[in-house]
Amino acid sequence: MTERGSITIRPGGPxxxxxxxxxxxxxxxxxxERGRxxxxxVDPVSTDTRHIARADAYAHGGGLHLAEIDGTVVGALVVGDATEHVPPATEPELYVNLLVTDRAYAGRGVGARLLAHAAELARERGLGLLRVDCFRSADRALVRFYEGCGFTATQPFTVIRPxxxxxxxxxxARRLD
Incomplete structure (x- = not known):
């Protein structure tokens, strides 16, 4: 039995x-709303066929994990292989492809708990490296969040989008050994 209001993680599926x-x-x-x-x-992804297909791929890919509080899904994590827009790792790794949380639960540690789960998954697989990429804003807010979760900023990159x-x-990157 879990304590009321605690975060539980379950595997996701189709x-x-x-x-x-x-x-x-x-x-x-x-x-x-915050000017970011x-x-x-600015558009919802739930009506965009490209994003719908990506969410479907995440749900069918075996790397989706969901955080719940009192039975409500409050965050999603997808782990797997690194994406093509980041420099390749120099050793075997687990890559965080997606981390998204319900902002109605901000301050509850949902993102940090999902990242801790990703580290557990990497250790279970005998991997010593967990990597992630994120948006690099001028104020580095999201970069600082990941640094607060034990990650170290490594390579910056830019995705050119037509x-x-x-x-x-x-x-x-976060060392796990």
């Missing part, structure tokens, strides 16, 4: 794709 889209839509609305549309844009502004990113 039925959870709409939940991932809901979390994205909520996070985008929160970012836009550069990270994920017809849209470049997306500045930051790779972060």
């Amino acid at each position: 039925a959870d794709a709409p939940t991932v889209l809901r979390l994205f839509d909520s996070a985008i609305a929160w970012l836009v 549309p550069e990270q994920w844009g 017809g849209r502004p470049p997306w500045p990113g930051q790779v972060l």
Whole structure:
């Protein structure tokens, strides 16, 4: 039995794709309200076929894990292989492909708990490196969040997107051994 209000983590599956889209839509609305549309844009992803397909791939890919509080999904984590826009690792790793939380639960440690779960998964697989990338804003707010969770900023990068502004990113790494 879990304590009321505690965070539990469960594996995700095919039925959870709409939940991932809901979390994205909520996070985008929160970012836009705070004048930070550069990270994920301004439009809900739940109506975009490209994002719907990505959420479906996450849900079917075996790397989706969901955080719940009192039975409500409040965060999603996807782990797997690094994406093509980041420099490759020099050793075997586990890569955080997605971390998104419900901002209605801000301050409850949902993101940090999901990252701790990712570290547990990496250790279970005998891996000593966990990496993630994130939006690198001028104030480095998200980079600082990951640094607060034990990651160290490594390589900055920029994704060039046709017809849209470049997306500045930051790779972060956490040693697990």
